Amino acid sequence: MPAFTSLDRRPATAARALQLTGIRLDHRGGDGRPFRVLDLAGLAIPAGARVGLRGASGSGKTSLLHLVAGLIRPDAGSVSWGDMVVSDLSIGARDRWRQATLGFVFQDFHLIPELDVAANITLPLTFSHWRIGPAEHERAAMLAARMGLTDLRRKAGVLSRGEQQRVAIARAVLLQPALILADEPTASLDAAHAAEVGALLVEVATETGATLICASHDTALLARMDRRVELAAVPVVPVESAA
Numbered sequence: 001m002p003a004f005t006s007l008d009r010r011p012a013t014a015a016r017a018l019q020l021t022g023i024r025l026d027h028r029g030g031d032g033r034p035f036r037v038l039d040l041a042g043l044a045i046p047a048g049a050r051v052g053l054r055g056a057s058g059s060g061k062t063s064l065l066h067l068v069a070g071l072i073r074p075d076a077g078s079v080s081w082g083d084m085v086v087s088d089l090s091i092g093a094r095d096r097w098r099q100a101t102l103g104f105v106f107q108d109f110h111l112i113p114e115l116d117v118a119a120n121i122t123l124p125l126t127f128s129h130w131r132i133g134p135a136e137h138e139r140a141a142m143l144a145a146r147m148g149l150t151d152l153r154r155k156a157g158v159l160s161r162g163e164q165q166r167v168a169i170a171r172a173v174l175l176q177p178a179l180i181l182a183d184e185p186t187a188s189l190d191a192a193h194a195a196e197v198g199a200l201l202v203e204v205a206t207e208t209g210a211t212l213i214c215a216s217h218d219t220a221l222l223a224r225m226d227r228r229v230e231l232a233a234v235p236v237v238p239v240e241s242a243a
């Protein structure tokens with residue numbers, strides 16, 4: 001029997017059109033009362049597009065990425081990926097969809113400090129219980145090198161924030177996801193590294209035809225995108241009077 005590895009076995013998923021319709025999202029304040037964070041009539045992102053999300057701090061960029069990733073559900077409206085209404089899926093189905101489709105660069109990286117660079121980059125395979133074979137090690141090493149990470153044996157806990165950010169990006173693109181969501185992926189990098197990482201994100205997305213959505217304040221990164229979406233701050237009022 002052939003020894004399939006995860007890169008062989010991963011279901012081939014192509015990018016689909018992403019459609020957000022009638023989105024309202026409320027979070028709860030310190031007093032437990034909900035307040036409106038997002039109020040978006042609609043947002044249509046064609047398959048394979050590169051979109052920059054910008055807006056003042058607190059305007060809801062991270063919340064919007066988490067909605068698209070199915071990590072949270074909207075209080076009203078829907079998020080669709082092609083024919084699939086991701087926001088209607090059960091938690092388990094959303095987990096499976098995310099595993100098959102998505103690479104996420106979290107704002108706070110979500111690395112495991114005790115694990116080294118290589119193990120952090122291949123972490124999605126560990127979670128999927130897939131065998132980490134030579135093809136995976138090779139791709140992890142190639143991505144690390146493209147990120148300028150030369151020592152794969154260093155523990156994530158001792159890396160600088162900029163190095164951690166680059167590990168998080170390599171991990172997000174390891175499985176060639178059809179949808180790459182990146183939350184301020186250059187925030188901890190100097191201008192030169194930010195430019196390299198921005199170019200690489202676009203390159204990887206282009207190579208695989210992935211849709212790329214980056215939330216960022218970095219004007220150079222935003223300029224690399226096909227399109228920029230400005231999130232206007234929703235007036236902070238309790239939802240009872242926000243309708």
Ligand SMILES: Nc1ncnc2c1ncn2[C@@H]1O[C@H](COP(=O)(O)OP(=O)(O)OP(=O)(O)O)[C@@H](O)[C@H]1O
Pocket residue numbers: 027028029037055056057058059060061062063064
């Ligand atoms: N889980 C949560 N519970 C309660 N409030 C939240 C939660 N997540 C975010 N918020 C609030 O929602 C608003 C939008 O936050 P969000 O992180 O989405 O904004 P952002 O545009 O990404 O900000 P920044 O540019 O500073 O990262 C903020 O007022 C934030 O405090």
